[in-house]
Structures are given as C-alpha cells and as structure tokens.
Amino acid sequence: MSRYDLEDSDLAELLVGEPSYRLKQLHDGLYQKFSEVDELSVFPRALRERLSLRTELDSALEIVTELSADDGKTVKWLFRLHDSSEIETVLMHYRDYSTVCISSQAGCAMACTFCATGHGGYTRQLTTGEIVEQVVFAARRSRESGRRLDHVVFMGMGEPFANFDRVWRAVERIVNDLGLASRHVTLSTVGLVPQILLLADKPFQVNLAVSLHAANNELRTSLVPINRRYPLEVLVPALEHYFARTHRRISFEWALIAGVNDSSPDAIELASIARQLRAHVNLIPLNPIQTDAPFSMEGSSPERVEEFADELRELGVNTTVRRTRGRSIDAACGQLAARTPIQIGRRAPKGSK
Numbered sequence: 001m002s003r004y005d006l007e008d009s010d011l012a013e014l015l016v017g018e019p020s021y022r023l024k025q026l027h028d029g030l031y032q033k034f035s036e037v038d039e040l041s042v043f044p045r046a047l048r049e050r051l052s053l054r055t056e057l058d059s060a061l062e063i064v065t066e067l068s069a070d071d072g073k074t075v076k077w078l079f080r081l082h083d084s085s086e087i088e089t090v091l092m093h094y095r096d097y098s099t100v101c102i103s104s105q106a107g108c109a110m111a112c113t114f115c116a117t118g119h120g121g122y123t124r125q126l127t128t129g130e131i132v133e134q135v136v137f138a139a140r141r142s143r144e145s146g147r148r149l150d151h152v153v154f155m156g157m158g159e160p161f162a163n164f165d166r167v168w169r170a171v172e173r174i175v176n177d178l179g180l181a182s183r184h185v186t187l188s189t190v191g192l193v194p195q196i197l198l199l200a201d202k203p204f205q206v207n208l209a210v211s212l213h214a215a216n217n218e219l220r221t222s223l224v225p226i227n228r229r230y231p232l233e234v235l236v237p238a239l240e241h242y243f244a245r246t247h248r249r250i251s252f253e254w255a256l257i258a259g260v261n262d263s264s265p266d267a268i269e270l271a272s273i274a275r276q277l278r279a280h281v282n283l284i285p286l287n288p289i290q291t292d293a294p295f296s297m298e299g300s301s302p303e304r305v306e307e308f309a310d311e312l313r314e315l316g317v318n319t320t321v322r323r324t325r326g327r328s329i330d331a332a333c334g335q336l337a338a339r340t341p342i343q344i345g346r347r348a349p350k351g352s353k
C-alpha cells in the first residue's frame with residue numbers, strides 16, 4: 001500500500017477535528033508539492049507530528065539502488081516495497097521534456113523471450129498508489145533538478161493491461177490529481193484484447209503502444225507467447241475497433257533482433273498491418289540483457305536498423321528509431337530487472353534529497 005492509495009475520505013479521517021480546509025492542503029501537499037508530511041509547513045507543528053506517526057502516510061518506495069547514465073539525464077531506481085517485492089522506475093530527461101517509465105507489476109507473467117523482466121517471472125500486482133507514487137517520486141526529482149515531469153509511459157516492469165483496473169485508476173490520478181495531460185500518458189501492452197476493447201470506451205484518451213515485434217503468428221508466438229491466446233487475427237480487429245472509437249493513433253513497438261525479425265519480408269508484413277491501422281512504428285534496437293537462461297538473440301546492427309526503417313518508410317509507414325537511453329545501467333527497454341541490485345538502503349523520497 002501507498003499513501004497514494006488513500007481516497008479523499010481516508011485523508012479526511014486522518015484530519016478529524018481539524019478545519020475542513022486542511023483536507024485540500026493535505027491533498028495539494030501530496031499531489032502538487034510532492035511533499036512528505038513533515039514538510040507540510042502550512043500545517044501547525046503539532047498536526048505535522050501527529051500525521052507523521054500515521055503509517056498510512058509513509059512512502060511505499062524504499063530505494064535499494066539509484067543508478068544514473070547519459071550524464072545524469074537517465075536515472076534508474078530499484079525500489080523495494082513493503083512486502084520486499086522489487087520494482088524499477090526510470091526517469092529520462094530530454095531537451096524539451098522529461099519522461100518517467102513506470103512499473104505496473106512486480107515482475108511479469110508474459111514471458112516475452114527477449115525481455116529481462118519476463119525471464120524473472122511474476123511476483124504480484126502493484127496497487128494504484130504504488131504506481132502513482134513512482135510518478136510523484138520522479139516529478140519531485142525532476143523539480144529538484146529544475147525540470148518538469150510531463151510524460152508517463154507504462155513500459156517498466158509488468159504488463160499494464162494484466163492489472164488494468166488499478167492502472168486505469170492510476171491514470172485518472174495522474175491526470176486529475178497530478179495534472180499531467182492524458183495525451184502525455186502512454187499505456188503499452190503485448191496485446192491483451194479484452195483490455196484493448198475496454199480502453200476504447202474510456203472517457204479520456206491516452207496513447208496506446210502495442211508491443212508487436214512480429215507480424216506473423218508463428219514468429220510472434222515464439223517472441224511474445226500471449227500471441228497464442230490473442231493471435232493477430234484477433235488482435236488486429238480489436239485495434240481496428242479501438243482506432244475507430246478513439247481516432248487515436250496506435251504505435252507499434254518492434255524490438256529489432258538480428259536475423260529474427262529484421263528482414264525485408266518482415267518489413268513487408270509489418271507494413272501491411274501498420275498501413276491497415278494507420279499505426280506509427282517505433283523501432284527499438286534490441287538491448288543486451290543478462291539472464292541465466294541460454295539467450296542467443298542479438299540486436300540488429302545500427303546499419304540494419306536504419307535500413308529497416310527506410311524500408312518501412314518506402315512502404316508508406318511512419319517510422320521512428322527509438323533513441324536508446326540508459327543502456328549502461330540496464331535501464332533501456334527490455335533490460336529492467338536484468339541485474340542483481342547492490343543494497344544501499346534508502347527510503348524515498350526523504351532519503352533522496
């Protein structure tokens with residue numbers, strides 16, 4: 001549990017006997033100022049001390065490790081939760097904006113072949129508050145370095161759509177309480193069709209990124225095993241429905257693996273589906289990971305990545321080659337949970353200043 005799991009009615013109960021305006025002050029302190037209770041200077045000292053004793057208001061995130069790369073523009077945290085589950089969160093500062101990549105589950109049950117998280121197995125669902133608190137933590141860190149956090153991507157550990165209700169509640173908090181634009185929130189999925197259909201009916205619009213990685217069933221099932229349950233002939237119509245309902249452009253994520261999914265026929269298959277859905281394609285050079293399992297896949301060469309991108313463009317597909325961030329600290333796509341952490345035992349955000 002996290003203090004960001006508490007509803008306003010729960011916060012009001014903690015403030016029994018106080019003037020009613022204290023609730024708004026506490027809410028603003030948590031969601032606008034990203035404060036610890038003992039930093040709420042608008043509260044009298046006695047109230048701060050009383051609230052500081054309430055374990056419901058403790059941070060849920062204990063920092064185990066903090067690693068930075070790219071001249072400090074990429075920071076990855078390994079957090080331990082109250083039950084010793086561990087998750088990772090990555091903050092990336094670009095020239096014009098800052099993005100946090102957050103986890104939605106501890107571990108992941110989807111077992112994608114090329115993914116470090118998938119090799120580690122599944123531990124549990126995160127609560128809404130544990131998801132939101134990662135964003136708050138990154139927003140506070142961004143502000144401390146003179147930046148403003150403005151984008152959230154659910155591309156850390158876990159399959160967000162396998163924890164759909166809590167993830168959606170977290171999206172509502174991120175938009176309504178933290179004030180980020182819904183169009184700056186991206187949900188990714190390996191293709192859980194029932195939840196794609198649910199998302200199509202949600203009231204405000206976020207971005208949908210589908211981890212495709214292969215555009216024929218045989219190859220896709222070998223890379224993304226959930227394809228057995230939701231093969232392309234089921235997934236593609238669901239995405240058509242989503243696009244028809246929302247008019248939101250879908251993006252396809254495609255991790256390029258040398259000799260596996262980076263040939264010209266692969267590009268033709270992908271282009272056919274992408275054009276049908278008017279989808280954008282993000283190419284991700286496969287990142288190296290450390291696992292105990294025999295793992296022989298290698299990322300495509302930079303030259304092949306560019307050629308593949310050009311082939312897609314010539315076939316009429318909007319294509320971007322994703323800039324790889326944080327490779328040296330295993331913070332790049334598919335690398336989360338790739339290393340055993342070194343313990344340094346700090347609690348966030350108090351210990352992070």
Ligand code: SF4
Binds near residue numbers: 110111115117157
């Ligand atoms: S790629 Fe995503 S869905 Fe697949 S195993 Fe990794 S975290 Fe899970």
